Each structure stands twice: as C-alpha cells, then as structure tokens.
Amino acid sequence: AQTVTQSQPEMSVQEAETVTLSCTYDTSESNYYLFWYKQPPSRQMILVIRQEAYKQQNATENRFSVNFQKAAKSFSLKISDSQLGDTAMYFCATLNYGGATNKLIFGTGTLLAVQP
C-alpha cells in the first residue's frame, strides 16, 4: 500500500525566515505525482505546488519550492520569506500515474505557525 509520512506534527518559524517541511513516501510505482496542499484555519484545501516524478527539476511557485529526491523518496517543501498568512496545516500527497484511479494519498499533516 502506498503511504505518505510527515514526521513533523508542528513547526514554528519567525516571519520573513525560511522553513522546510519534510515528507517521505513509499510507492512501488515508477510514475507518480507529488503535491503539497495547504489548509488554513478557514479549512479550505489549497494546492500549493505540484511535482511530476519523472522530472528531475524541482518545482517552484513564487516563495514555495520543493526538494525532490526520488531515490530517497523524499519531497520536502521550502517556504521562503515566511508570511503570517502562511500559517496553516500543510499536507503532502501522492498520486499514481498509469492506473485507472486518480486518488490522492495524504500524509497526516504538519501544522505551521508563523510568528510575528
């Protein structure tokens, strides 16, 4: 079974600093996608960034970037210049490619608090 592990239940960072959230996963598939979603106190689920496993280049979206290490099955999220609005629960997720299904497998989340 595919699993996603986020080993940091909570993290804290000062405003304007950089923070890295960890994620490891286990899959027997060779083709898959990786995602980070953000869930702020409003409880919405917001897509932050997406990485295709066959691409070696790390994805970047403004202040958000990933460090994708395929051999180590690691997919960490770096947030630069942290802002108060980044305070949220962050979920790492995987999705297999090539099968008939399209389900996301989520980790248990990391609660990030950005301190002023």
Add this chain to the structure above:
Amino acid sequence: NAGVMQNPRHLVRRRGQEARLRCSPMKGHSHVYWYRQLPEEGLKFMVYLQKENIIDESGMPKERFSAEFPKEGPSILRIQQVVRGDSAAYFCASSRGDRGTGGIGQPQHFGDGTRLSIL
C-alpha cells in the same frame, strides 16, 4: 465563483437520519472525488467518479455510504442511518479529464467542505 461548490457548509443530523452532501465541480471539470477528514487527521480518499460512472470506490465504507455523479446536476454523497463516527469534514474535489492522460495527474481543486455533525 467558478470554484468547486459544496453545500451545505454545515450539516447537523441525529443518529439514524440520512445525510446528503452535494458537490458541483469547477466549470470544465468532468472528474469528481470525495475525501473525508476526521478530526485531527489528514484527508482519506473515498470515491472517484466521472459522469454517470464510479471509477474507484475503494475508500467507501461497505455499508450506508453511496455516491453518484449524474449526467445532469451535482455529485451527491449519501450517508444513510448516520452514526456518531460519521462526524467529519467531507471534501469534494474536481479535475479536468484531458484526453491524453484521462485526467490522471491533473490537479484536484477542492471545495470548502461540508462539516457533518451527528447528535
């Protein structure tokens, strides 16, 4: 608002009643997914549907739960004879169904969820 629309936002039911949760996908999206988030946990996949077809229901409980996505109208997640353990946030997501990939890997965009409380 062109996003995924879920209603109601909050739903309260007594044990034994039925709960119906609705989801209208984003415009141009033909794939719908339902996920459940229990308190203090991550989201768990329940079911994946395309118009008039259930593609993957591996995450659905065997009894009391059903889902549909009719040709016309929203997708419905139905829970019969609700119990306290059904209390959770239920999220719907939608994605495009591109010809080349059949929708696989397309980003799933989530609605705001329905918070179901069972008294």
